[in-house]
Amino acid sequence: MKVALDLAGFEEIPTDSEVYVPGRNVRKALFGIDIGAAELVMAKGQGYDAVIAHHPAGGRIRLDAWKVFERHMDQMIEMGVPEAAAKEAVRKKAATLEIEAHSVNYDYLPSVARHLKMPFMNIHNPLDELGRQLVTDRIRKSISERKEATVADVVASINTLPEFQQALTEVKVRHGALSNLAGKTVFSHAAYTNGGYEVAKTYYKYGVDTVIYIHISEPDLAKVRADGVGNLIVTGHIASDSVGINPFIAELRRRGVQVDAISGVIQA
Ligand SMILES: [Fe+2]
Ligand SMILES: [Fe+2]
Numbered sequence: 001m002k003v004a005l006d007l008a009g010f011e012e013i014p015t016d017s018e019v020y021v022p023g024r025n026v027r028k029a030l031f032g033i034d035i036g037a038a039e040l041v042m043a044k045g046q047g048y049d050a051v052i053a054h055h056p057a058g059g060r061i062r063l064d065a066w067k068v069f070e071r072h073m074d075q076m077i078e079m080g081v082p083e084a085a086a087k088e089a090v091r092k093k094a095a096t097l098e099i100e101a102h103s104v105n106y107d108y109l110p111s112v113a114r115h116l117k118m119p120f121m122n123i124h125n126p127l128d129e130l131g132r133q134l135v136t137d138r139i140r141k142s143i144s145e146r147k148e149a150t151v152a153d154v155v156a157s158i159n160t161l162p163e164f165q166q167a168l169t170e171v172k173v174r175h176g177a178l179s180n181l182a183g184k185t186v187f188s189h190a191a192y193t194n195g196g197y198e199v200a201k202t203y204y205k206y207g208v209d210t211v212i213y214i215h216i217s218e219p220d221l222a223k224v225r226a227d228g229v230g231n232l233i234v235t236g237h238i239a240s241d242s243v244g245i246n247p248f249i250a251e252l253r254r255r256g257v258q259v260d261a262i263s264g265v266i267q268a
Contacts (some may be wrong), residue, residue: 001121003248018061029260033054048260062106072188072191124192154182216232
């Protein structure tokens with residue numbers, strides 16, 4: 001966990017990441033974007049010392065992870081959105097996520113891991129933040145301050161990262177057009193889940209021309225399209241998660257841990 005926090009520049013463990021079953025002397029670890037009971041049993045049978053999931057897999061944080069959604073506010077304020085408008089943009093979906101978390105069987109996977117005596121943890125926001133920084137840097141370097149940069153230039157810059165080249169998904173312009181000027185551009189990621197219609201709408205209202213999400217629901221996309229302003233690029237969930245996961249796996253390997261990656265990780 002400390003390795004991930006250091007890579008992302010975090011001081012504290014965010015409320016969507018947790019050690020469910022602690023472990024020591026980890027020499028061989030299994031990493032997966034999603035981990036289920038079958039993967040825990042498989043890891044036990046194959047002699048792994050620990051299992052690391054990306055997505056929240058239970059515990060206290062399965063109830064509190066929605067709080068990370070409020071990081072959209074920080075990102076919006078950084079892009080020039082007034083604080084009150086940023087707060088309003090996250091209010092509804094944060095409340096929905098909190099209500100829905102109540103239905104979750106939060107101890108299902110941790111209980112299986114405890115029963116197997118398999119050290120088990122998940123690391124979500126630190127790795128998403130790492131991915132956000134890497135993709136944002138790549139876009140900035142490529143389009144820099146060029147006023148004439150288009151949405152196509154932004155898509156091309158994202159596609160220079162190997163994870164996007166190897167993914168089965170493609171980076172898609174879901175709203176707007178490749179030939180449009182990109183203008184002020186934000187990679188909106190690392191806030192538990194996508195900001196949906198409200199966050200995109202608020203970016204457009206306060207001067208952001210191009211919003212990039214890693215995924216969006218169809219009803220939210222329909223609303224963005226109905227408003228008819230701005231551009232929306234969608235990069236693909238698993239490719240985008242992999243961008244932040246790979247430097248973490250590389251760092252663990254550098255420190256002598258054998259890490260095998262399954263469950264979606266695109267090892268670029
Ligand atoms: Fe992620
Ligand atoms: Fe994800």
